[in-house]
Amino acid sequence: MCFKNVLTALVVVSLALTATVAQADAITILNAGFEDSGTPPVNWGGYGNVSPWAIPAHSGDQYGMISCGSDVQRLFQQLTTDGSTPYKFAAAGDTLTIDFWTEKNPWEGAYGTELFYAQLWAQDAAPLGGGAAGYIHQATGLGPTNNTWTQKSFTYTATAADVGKTLWLQFDHYAGGSGNYAAVLLDDVSGSYTAIPEPGTLALLVTGLAGLLCYAWRKQK
Numbered sequence: 001m002c003f004k005n006v007l008t009a010l011v012v013v014s015l016a017l018t019a020t021v022a023q024a025d026a027i028t029i030l031n032a033g034f035e036d037s038g039t040p041p042v043n044w045g046g047y048g049n050v051s052p053w054a055i056p057a058h059s060g061d062q063y064g065m066i067s068c069g070s071d072v073q074r075l076f077q078q079l080t081t082d083g084s085t086p087y088k089f090a091a092a093g094d095t096l097t098i099d100f101w102t103e104k105n106p107w108e109g110a111y112g113t114e115l116f117y118a119q120l121w122a123q124d125a126a127p128l129g130g131g132a133a134g135y136i137h138q139a140t141g142l143g144p145t146n147n148t149w150t151q152k153s154f155t156y157t158a159t160a161a162d163v164g165k166t167l168w169l170q171f172d173h174y175a176g177g178s179g180n181y182a183a184v185l186l187d188d189v190s191g192s193y194t195a196i197p198e199p200g201t202l203a204l205l206v207t208g209l210a211g212l213l214c215y216a217w218r219k220q221k
């Protein structure tokens, strides 16, 4: 093998390994499309329910709905990699991305103080309490559009304090006070995570590349 071919192979292997170690893997969201009914929907905690109301779902027949007035209502679910194994950040720098589709009924007014946001909780129990403390990230600016399904997304980068804790995704909705009523609709929630390469993986990568370089150097001589 000539030097040029070895170098080409080296670059290809390096790129492939880099892509492998930085690859995003899927988070499993159970009943992500809210096709399994219930109050709350199957596999979700909180208060919201499932509705096949007059407006069509983003996909399937049903969507999740968080209805509320003067109180805050929510839907939440623990994040797992396969439906049962909890997903936990392995190291600071790992990232988690959540995507979902949302919509709002056009007949519901826009209240000045209406709030909708997604929270990420890192702890060992379900985030049943409504307090502000306890979550590690609150993603705002995710408010739904009237009568149009829109896709929203947020990404969180883990800190050292988050490592090893169970993670919960929670959608919160507050309609703006007594006498107000509003519902936010959700559908097709998905998630993915990207782990930063572990030191051991990087060491193997560097060792392998060094070996290939030595081989190429010897062949050239």
Ligand SMILES: [Ca+2]
Pocket: 033, 034, 035, 057, 058, 059, 060, 061, 062, 063, 187, 188
């Ligand atoms: Ca659906």
